[in-house]
Amino acid sequence: MSEAPRSEAPSAVPPASVVLVSGGSRGLGLAIVTDLLAAGLKVAAFARTVTPELTALGEKYPDHLHYGSVDVNDSAAGQAFVRDVENALGPIDALVNNAAIGQDSLHVHTSAEHLAEIIQTNLTSPLILTRFVLRRMLAKGLKGRIVNITSICAQRGYPGLVAYSATKGGMDAATRSLARELGGRILANAVAPGFFASEMSAVLGQTQLDQIVRRTPTGHLTEPEDVLPVVRMLLLENTNLNGQVLVIDGAASI
Numbered sequence: 421m422s423e424a425p426r427s428e429a430p431s432a433v434p435p436a437s438v439v440l441v442s443g444g445s446r447g448l449g450l451a452i453v454t455d456l457l458a459a460g461l462k463v464a465a466f467a468r469t470v471t472p473e474l475t476a477l478g479e480k481y482p483d484h485l486h487y488g489s490v491d492v493n494d495s496a497a498g499q500a501f502v503r504d505v506e507n508a509l510g511p512i513d514a515l516v517n518n519a520a521i522g523q524d525s526l527h528v529h530t531s532a533e534h535l536a537e538i539i540q541t542n543l544t545s546p547l548i549l550t551r552f553v554l555r556r557m558l559a560k561g562l563k564g565r566i567v568n569i570t571s572i573c574a575q576r577g578y579p580g581l582v583a584y585s586a587t588k589g590g591m592d593a594a595t596r597s598l599a600r601e602l603g604g605r606i607l608a609n610a611v612a613p614g615f616f617a618s619e620m621s622a623v624l625g626q627t628q629l630d631q632i633v634r635r636t637p638t639g640h641l642t643e644p645e646d647v648l649p650v651v652r653m654l655l656l657e658n659t660n661l662n663g664q665v666l667v668i669d670g671a672a673s674i
Contacts, residue, residue, distance in 0.1 A: 565606065
């Protein structure tokens with residue numbers, strides 16, 4: 421009896437060459453943009469406000485960085501920016517969803533309007549952007565990569581961060597489903613940093629931040645430098661990681 425034909429294994433997803441980063445003007449987003457440019461990639465970055473730091477990068481890497489002022493909640497502007505990027509840098513084959521807003525109030529004190537804004541900015545708009553970029557990748561026959569920047573808040577409870585945590589948990593869930601849906605043609609993973617010593621963690625107050633540091637085996641809050649190698653790996657390396665949420669918090673959440 422003849423053997424059944426073997427299904428051919430899909431070829432590996434190549435390293436990213438043109439990466440779109442949302443929220444790339446400050447903080448972790450700016451650090452990601454800077455790191456990827458230093459690694460030789462072409463990068464497109466947008467944010468509501470273009471900072472002097474992002475402008476300086478544009479002057480340093482004029483042929484490798486395309487940037488602009490775009491609100492992630494303005495889907496038409498975001499789609500126009502994507503088309504501009506393709507004309508300037510070439511087809512986008514990787515997306516880093518980093519744009520987000522924080523929360524600084526207990527759930528019972530958060531207005532319905534602010535809840536809607538958090539959900540729109542941190543969950544709905546990134547999914548809409550991802551859909552648009554994916555459709556263009558697939559139409560061009562590209563393989564690619566998606567990295568969603570989420571948060572340890574999706575896995576642990578913290579007061580004052582109910583809606584924020586819900587949106588980050590939603591992005592974690594979307595990451596897993598995208599990995600299944602895309603069948604290995606486009607790799608989808610999430611990076612969940614612990615708390616940064618930044619405005620995003622100011623809601624916790626110094627007492628709670630000190631408690632987090634005390635229960636963190638590495639003895640310090642997360643820094644952008646802790647996250648950059650993982651994002652770079654997910655965009656460039658052939659690791660067979662897909663549909664995963666990688667926590668970077670020094671084991672504080674264990």
